[in-house]
Amino acid sequence: MNVAIIPARGGSKRIPRKNIKEFCGKPMIAWSIEAAQKSGVFDRIIVSTDDAEIAEVARQYGAEVPFMRPEELSNDYAGTIPVIRHATDWLISHDCAVDYVCCIYATAPFIRAEDIIQGLGTLQSQQGDYAFTVSRFxxxxxxxxxxxxxxxxxxxxxxxxxxxxxxxxxxxxxxxxxxxxxxxxx
Known part of the structure; x- marks a missing residue:
C-alpha cells in the first residue's frame, strides 16, 4: 500500500494558521491533498494534525484524519521524521501493510501530480531508499x-x-x- 502523509500543525508562529489560509481560492492544504489525489498513486491520503479546524478542512477535501497528532509532536521543535514515523506506526498498528510512505507538505501549493508520480516511480524503479524533490539553484x-x-x-x-x-x-x-x-x- 502507498500512503501519502501530509503533516499540518496548527501552531505556526511566522504565519498563523498557514495550513488553512486561503491561497488562490482554496485553503493551502487543499493543493497538496488534490495533487496527491490526482496522482492516483496512493491508496490512502492521511493528514497528521493536532488541530480540529485543519482536520475538518482536510476531510472536506477528501483526506483522512484517523488520529490527532500528540502534543509532543506538535511543538516548534518537532521534526518531520518523527511526525511521519508516528503516522506510519499508527497505520501499521491498525493492520495497514505500508510499502511506501510519501510526505507531502501542506504548504506546497505548487506541487504537481506529475512530480509525485515521477518521484514514486523513480523510488520504485531504482530501488532506492528515498526520493525527494530537488530544485536547481x-x-x-x-x-x-x-x-x-x-x-x-x-x-x-x-x-x-x-x-x-x-x-x-x-x-x-x-x-x-x-x-x-x-x-x-x-
Whole structure:
C-alpha cells in the first residue's frame, strides 16, 4: 500500500494558521491533498494534525484524519521524521501493510501530480531508499554570500570569486515539496 502523509500543525508562529489560509481560492492544504489525489498513486491520503479546524478542512477535501497528532509532536521543535514515523506506526498498528510512505507538505501549493508520480516511480524503479524533490539553484551557489553579526558581507567560498560561471558546477536544494521512502527507514 502507498500512503501519502501530509503533516499540518496548527501552531505556526511566522504565519498563523498557514495550513488553512486561503491561497488562490482554496485553503493551502487543499493543493497538496488534490495533487496527491490526482496522482492516483496512493491508496490512502492521511493528514497528521493536532488541530480540529485543519482536520475538518482536510476531510472536506477528501483526506483522512484517523488520529490527532500528540502534543509532543506538535511543538516548534518537532521534526518531520518523527511526525511521519508516528503516522506510519499508527497505520501499521491498525493492520495497514505500508510499502511506501510519501510526505507531502501542506504548504506546497505548487506541487504537481506529475512530480509525485515521477518521484514514486523513480523510488520504485531504482530501488532506492528515498526520493525527494530537488530544485536547481538559478545561480552558482559557490558565489553565495553571508552576513556576519556585525552586518558585514563576505563570500562563503572566497576562492571561487575569480572562477568563471561556466566552470562552476550546478547545485540544488530540497524545496520541501515531498519526500518518499520505505516505512522502515528514518
Amino acid at each position: 538559478p545561480y552558482p551557489i559557490q558565489r553565495a554570500l553571508k552576513v556576519s553579526d556585525e552586518q558585514r558581507i563576505s563570500m562563503f567560498s572566497p576562492e571561487m570569486f575569480h572562477v568563471r560561471h561556466r566552470i562552476l558546477k550546478s547545485r540544488g536544494t530540497m524545496p520541501g515539496n515531498f519526500i518518499g521512502g520505505h516505512p522502515q527507514l528514518g
